[in-house]
Amino acid sequence: MRNAPTDLGSLIPRNRAIHPVPYDPDYKTSVPRSPRWPLLSLDSSVTEETGPTFGHNMLGPYDNNLIANFSQGERLAIGERIRVHGRVLDETARPVANTLIEVWQANAGGRYRHVRDSYFAPLDPNFGGCGRTMTDEDGYYEFMTIRPGAYPWPNRANDWRPMHIHFSVFGSGFGHRLITQMYFQGDPLIDLCPIAATVKTRSQLDRLVAPLDMARSKPMDYLAYKFDIVLRGRRQTMFENKMEGM
Amino acid sequence: MQGLEMLQETPSQTAGPYVHIGCIPTFAGVNGVYPQDLGLSPIEDGAKGEIITITGQVIDGTGWALRDAMMESWQADAAGIYPGQPGADPAVTGFCRFAADNESGEYTLRTVKPGITQARSGAPQAPHIAVWIVARGINIGLNTRIYFEDEDNSADPLLKRIEQRPRVQTLIAKRTAPGQYSFNFVLQGENETVFLDI
Ligand SMILES: [Fe+3]
Numbered sequence: 001m002r003n004a005p006t007d008l009g010s011l012i013p014r015n016r017a018i019h020p021v022p023y024d025p026d027y028k029t030s031v032p033r034s035p036r037w038p039l040l041s042l043d044s045s046v047t048e049e050t051g052p053t054f055g056h057n058m059l060g061p062y063d064n065n066l067i068a069n070f071s072q073g074e075r076l077a078i079g080e081r082i083r084v085h086g087r088v089l090d091e092t093a094r095p096v097a098n099t100l101i102e103v104w105q106a107n108a109g110g111r112y113r114h115v116r117d118s119y120f121a122p123l124d125p126n127f128g129g130c131g132r133t134m135t136d137e138d139g140y141y142e143f144m145t146i147r148p149g150a151y152p153w154p155n156r157a158n159d160w161r162p163m164h165i166h167f168s169v170f171g172s173g174f175g176h177r178l179i180t181q182m183y184f185q186g187d188p189l190i191d192l193c194p195i196a197a198t199v200k201t202r203s204q205l206d207r208l209v210a211p212l213d214m215a216r217s218k219p220m221d222y223l224a225y226k227f228d229i230v231l232r233g234r235r236q237t238m239f240e241n242k243m244e245g246m
Numbered sequence: 247m248q249g250l251e252m253l254q255e256t257p258s259q260t261a262g263p264y265v266h267i268g269c270i271p272t273f274a275g276v277n278g279v280y281p282q283d284l285g286l287s288p289i290e291d292g293a294k295g296e297i298i299t300i301t302g303q304v305i306d307g308t309g310w311a312l313r314d315a316m317m318e319s320w321q322a323d324a325a326g327i328y329p330g331q332p333g334a335d336p337a338v339t340g341f342c343r344f345a346a347d348n349e350s351g352e353y354t355l356r357t358v359k360p361g362i363t364q365a366r367s368g369a370p371q372a373p374h375i376a377v378w379i380v381a382r383g384i385n386i387g388l389n390t391r392i393y394f395e396d397e398d399n400s401a402d403p404l405l406k407r408i409e410q411r412p413r414v415q416t417l418i419a420k421r422t423a424p425g426q427y428s429f430n431f432v433l434q435g436e437n438e439t440v441f442l443d444i
Contacts, residue, residue, distance in 0.1 A: 022384070024385070030384070032383070052340065129267050178258060230256045
């Protein structure tokens with residue numbers, strides 16, 4: 001037994017020119033980990049057009065609050081309190097509703113709660129470093145966290161990561177999967193970072209830099225940053241379905 | 247000239263060495279935030295079909311197995327129906343997250359063997375599992391597929407598109423015992439896996 005062809009619409013091919021180059025000698029780990037052969041390009045199939053879906057009922061009350069979620073609200077993390085919000089759209093400007101966003105980041109001192117992170121900035125006993133939220137019907141999302149610290153990393157002699165939050169977004173099909181990073185307006189380390197610099201077009205890199213959003217900050221409580229995300233779009237389906245019968 | 251009113255996809259960035267904190271925090275030792283990690287298993291008890299285990303490594307251009315790779319898989323049920331489609335096996339979620347072992351670099355995926363699915367053209371797609379690999383040094387996630395050597399792969403539309411025929415083997419899991427397969431993802435170099443732009 002086979003399933004019927006999907007009616008979800010095929011995926012618009014990825015524009016790889018806006019993405020980081022896979023091979024970049026200034027980001028040394030990319031040298032042995034980047035494929036040398038060209039990718040095999042194909043039209044999407046049901047495999048890429050379908051994908052896992054998650055419900056809002058999966059989320060716990062503290063999931064979208066990295067300040068409080070490691071202690072489940074008992075104690076708060078140290079750092080500059082911020083609210084991050086934005087909208088997830090697809091390339092055809094349609095909102096991506098009810099999609100899962102996962103985030104992870106270093107603590108205010110630039111240290112991750114991870115066995116591989118040996119930086120001597122201390123762990124915050126009340127900060128785990130992960131959180132998740134879902135977009136609403138109009139594609140909006142938000143979460144609370146503390147501003148992560150910059151941190152040094154072994155690459156060239158003195159490389160530092162700018163302040164950043166890692167984002168993982170699902171979208172409506174497995175072919176939509178995207179992991180990226182959000183940077184902060186005005187951080188001078190962005191221009192020095194070889195990972196940021198894997199995105200070769202400055203205007204594309206700028207799309208990863210979240211502006212300070214005073215209108216959405218709360219006096220005496222938190223600052224806000226806005227980070228909009230665009231996922232791949234789908235072609236119109238109606239036309240294709242007609243074509244298939246011919 | 248008028249504008250097209252199209253947006254552009256947000257550029258990718260590497261998942262970095264700490265992707266586990268965000269995606270599989272319990273595996274990373276960050277306990278207590280979520281009840282359990284997302285995508286622990288692509289199947290629940292009672293999934294119909296043959297239960298199989300795939301093991302292997304993610305190997306870089308020097309021949310070294312990555313210790314920090316994270317993978318996601320997506321697949322149809324034993325009848326070839328994707329979760330969410332009419333008639334899908336309710337015990338198959340189809341989605342799994344799994345990581346290379348911190349010490350050995352070995353991964354294990356336990357799932358149900360997927361059935362034949364249908365490409366948009368109507369052609370049958372041989373049983374396969376879609377995989378997405380992220381890690382430090384991978385600037386945009388790598389898409390590929392796992393096929394099975396004990397299935398008829400001759401008419402699969404994707405495999406047929408591979409011009410250099412010896413490279414087809416890089417997408418085919420070897421059967422090592424009943425229900426057991428081995429499959430390495432080779433990021434670069436000899437026997438480099440065919441990665442996809444779909
Ligand atoms: Fe980081």
